[in-house]
Amino acid sequence: MALAVALLAATPASAATFRSCREAGVIECARITVPLDRSGEVSGEVPLHVERVRALGGRSTGAIFALAGGPGQAASPLTEGFGFTLESALDTRDLVVFDQRGTGRSGALSCLTLDGPDEGLDIGSAVAGCAQELGPRRAFYTTQDSADDIETVRRELGVERIALYGTSYGTKVALAYADRYPEHVERMVLDSVVEPDGPDPLSREALEAVPRVLRELCRRGCEGVTDDPARDVAALVARLAAGPLKGYRVDPQGRREPAELRREEVLAFLIAADFLPQVRTVFPGAVRGALAGDLAPLLRLVGAARGQAPEPEPPEAFSQALYLATICEDVSFPYDRDALPEERARQARQAVERMPDDAFFPFDRETALRIGLVELCASWPSSGRELDDVSTDDAISEAPTLLLSGEEDLRTPVESAQRTASRLPGASMLSVPSVGHSVLGVAFDLCPGRQLERFFTGGETGGRCPDELPFGPVRPPAPLSLTQVASPRGVPGRRGRTLTATALTLDDTLLTGILTAVATDDPTVIVGGGLRSGRFRLSIVRPPDGLFGQPAQVRLTLDRVGYVPGVRVSGSLRLAPNLGLNGRVRVTGSAASPARLSVRPIRDGYRLSGRVDGRTVSARVRTGGI
Template sequence: MTVRAMRIAAVAAVAATVLGSASATAAGTAVKWAECAPELNAPRGTGCAQLDVPLDYADPAGKQLTLTLSAAGSLDAPNVLVVNPGGPGESGIGTPKLVQSSLPPELGSQYLIVSFDPRGVGASSPVTCGDTSGLLPAPMPPSEPANADQEQQRVAVASKIAGACAEHSAALLPHITTQNAARDMDRIRTALGKDKLDYLGYSYGTKLGATYATMFPGSTGRMVLDSVVDPTIGGYQAGFEQDPALQHRAEQFFAWVAAHDDKYHLGTTGDAVGSAWTDTRGKLDAEPAEGKVGSAELDQMLASAMYVDTSWGTLADAVSRYRAGDAGALSSAAGQLALQSVNGPQLAYNCADDKWPTDWQTWHADTVKAAKDAPLFAWLNTWYSAPCAFWKAPTAPPLQIGSGNVPPVLLVQAKDDSATPLVGAQRMQQAMQGSRMVLSDGGNHGQFLFDENTCVDEPVTQYLRTGKLPAADVKCPAPPAPGA
C-alpha cells in the first residue's frame, strides 16, 4: 500500500472544456488531438492522442511503446501544464478535465491541461499479471498472522503474484521504471513543442516530477509537487515511514468519530472508539460480514480512509451500522475502500524502482518492530508490497534526487498526511535547494485545488501564473473538518 490511488480520481468534474472532439493539431506541436476512444471512458470534452516512445532507451530505434495522452482546455492556450495524478499505476486519462474544471479562471485560460497513462498503465502498453482473482480469497486472512503457518500462506500468495506478473509481462517489466517515465515525459514535452515542461504532480507524481527535474534540469519549468514522496529512501523503507503516520491519522479519525458519538455510537473518546474498533475486528475475524468482509478488509478500509477525511463519515457509518446488525453497509463500504485486485502496474514501478530485501526474515523482523508503534497498519502495509521480495525484474540504476543543477520548485504538503509523511517533503526541500513549501496544518492527501483551502491555492496559483516562487515558505491553517 506504499502508494494508493490519488484522491483527485474520486472528485467529479463539473465544468465544460473547449477542446473539441474533432481532430486538431496545435501550431508548433507533433501531437494530433482527436476524440478519445470509447473504451477509455474519458470525460466529455477530453481530447486524446498517441505518442510512440522507446521500450528501451538504450536502444531508442528499437521496439516502441505507444503512450496514450489526454487533454482538456483550449488548444489556443499559450502554455501547457502536464499533470500526473499519482499512483504509481494510476491512469491519467480523466485527470485533465478534472484539473481544468477546478482551476481558477486566470490559470484556466493560460494552460492547456495534459496528462497521460504512463508506460505500463491503462492504455499505454499495460502490465498485466493475468487472472489473479484466485490468489486473493474473500475474505483475506487477518493482516497480522496468528502463527507461522498463516504468515507463510500470505508469503506464498505474494510469491505467486510476482510470478504471475513475470509470466504475463516479462518483456515489459525491466522497462517500467520512474526514470523511463521521466524520459517519456521529455518526449511528451518535445512533441508538444515546448522548451520547458510545466508540471503538477500529486503523490507518486512528486517522485516522477523530481526525477524529471534531476534528469532534465534544463527543460524543467514551473513545477508543483503536491503531497511529497521522500526522495532519500526506497520503497521498502517508505512503507515503514508510513506506518506511524497512518497510526497517528487513525487516532485523529477515532477522535473525530467520538466527537460525533450522537450519530455513530462508537464511543465518546478516541480511546473508546479505538476499543470498539478492536472489538469489531475480532467479531469480523470470527464471522466475516456477509461472508466476505473480515478484519483484513476493515484494515484496508481504514487505511484508505486515512488519505482524505471526506471518506471518514462513510466508514464510521458503515461500522456503526454493522455493530447495530446491518452487515450490508460494511460490505458496500468495502467495495469502495478495500483492495479488490492485484495492481500489476503499481507493483511494476514500486518493485523495479528500488532494491528490496529478498530474505523474508528481514521483512518479518522489521514488521514486528513496526507493529509496536503502528499495530493497525504495519502488517497490512507489508502485505501490499510483499510481492517485491520475489520480483523477477532488475531494479533501476540509483538516482540521487536533486543532484546536479536542479532548479527550485514549489512543494505543497499537509502536516499530518499519512500517505506521504511530512518528513519526506522536508527532505525533498533539502534535496532541491531553493525550493519553497506551502504547508497546511491539515492531514489530507492532495492539497492544491481539492482541499478547499484558499491559503494553499493562492500561492500555488500565483506561482503557476507568474513563475515566481513565494519569497518564503507559506504556512496555512487546516480546512474545517467534515461534518458527520
C-alpha cells in the first residue's frame, strides 16, 4: 500500500524526464547524459541510467541516493532491495538509484581480454590489453568522476540537499561526494566503510585486523586447540615462505587429487570468510592440523573459499573492466606510475622492505605483494591524469553520519570505520559483533536495522550491538581416526563414536557447502568432495524476486562422505532457516558401526535416532553448531 502511494506523489522541478519503467509502475527511469571528461580534453559522453521511487508519504522534501559496491557492480538491479532496506527514510524522501558510469545500463565497460573464462588467463597481459582496448577514456572512470556525476543528477532532480547510503565501495563514493560538495549533503549512512584514500594496495587494512579477529575467536573458546591462533598462522606462514606445502583435496567426483597450499591463499580464505565469519571457527584447528602434517582440512577451506567458477557475469551485471579502470587509477601505489611493469614491481618491493614487520603480522611482505592490488595494476599503463588530492587530515563533512561496521569484517574492518569517523564531526559509529561484511545485508532485522530507523527518525545511534548472531567455540583439528572421537552421553563405545562422527561429518559438509555457495556468484547447485572421501551436492532454490526476507530452500545430499577416516555418511537432508538439518542418513565404513539414522537439529548439534549395529539408539550429539 505504501509503495502504491508513491504513484500519486507530486513531481518537483526537474530537468530530467522520468517515465515508469517497471511493471508495478512505482519505479521511474530517466537518462541523464554527462561528459566523459569534464575538462573537455577527451571528447565523449556517458549516458547515466537513473531510477527513482517517489516518497512513500506522498510528498517529497528530499532524496536519498543509494550507491552500489564494487567498483563495477550495477545498482539498478538492486533498486527494490534498497527500497526495502531504506523504507524508514522514504516517507519524505525519494529513493534515487543510478548505475555509475561504466556499469549496468550506464555504458558498461567491457574488454575482450577480461570477459571470458578465468582459467589460463595471464592477468598481466589481460590487464594491459584491456587498458589498450579502452584507450584514453580509461582515465575517466574514477571515484572522483562518479562523485561529480552524483552532483549532476542532484541538480537535474532539483533537490538542494541529499542523503547518501553506500555499502563497501559505495561508502567511498559517498565520502568523495561529501568531500567535494559538503553543502549539498543532508546525512549519510555508511555500511562497511572504505576509507577516503583507500583501499590500500597492500591490503594493510585487512592485515592490521587479522590478529584481532583471530584472537576474538578464542573469547568464544579455544581450549584444547590453541593458545594463540595468530601465532599459529605466523608459524605456518614461515614454513610456506620456503615454498608451497603439498597435500590432497577431494574433488566433486569423490577422488583425491594433488593440491598445494600457499600463504596468500590462507589470507584469501580469511578475507573470503567476511561473508560467512562462523566458518572461521574451523580455521584455527585446520592451521594446527597443517602444522602437524594434516593439510587436508586447510586445503579444503581454501578451495571452498574460491567458490565454483560459474559462467562469467556479463559486464552489465559486473564490469571487470570498470573495476580495473577505477582501482588502477584511484589507488596510490608504492611505485612510479610512469615506470614499466618490471620497474614498478622492483619499486614496490623496495617500498615494502622499508615497512616494519608488524605491518604484516601474522603474514609477511610477500603475502601482501601477492594478494594486494600491486600485481593486478602493475601492467595498467599510466593515463597521465592527475586526480584531486584526497585530504587525510581535514573534516570531510559536518552532516550527521551513521557508520556501521561488522567486527568480523577484514576487507573493511572496524579500524577503517573508526579512522573515517574521526573525520566526520557528526558521526555515530555502530560496531556489530559476529557480523562480517555488509552489516545491513546480514543483520537488517536485528540491532543494525533498528539503529538505521532511529537515525532517520531522530533517535540516538552508535555504540555496540549485543551479540545477536553468536557462533560457537573454535573447533578442534579434524580427527585422524575414530578413536579420537568422543561418544555422546548414553551411547558408549564404537556405536557412540559413530554417532559423533556422523554429526561432525554433517557439520563439516554443510559448512563447506555454504562457504562455497557464498563465494560463488548466484549459485543454484554446489558440488564438492568430502574431507577424506566421497562427494556432496547442495541444491539451492531461491524465492521469487521481490519476496524480501524469504529464505532459500536448501537440500544437502551426501554420497559416502568421509570426515573421520573409516566412517562414510550418505543421505539427503533439508536445511532449516536456523541452519539445522532434517533428514535421514546411512553410515558405513571400515571403522564405523553400520547405522541408519534420522537427523533432527538441536541448539548446538543434532539428535540422532535409529539403528546402530543392530541396536536402537537415540542421542543428543553436540558439535557446537554452525
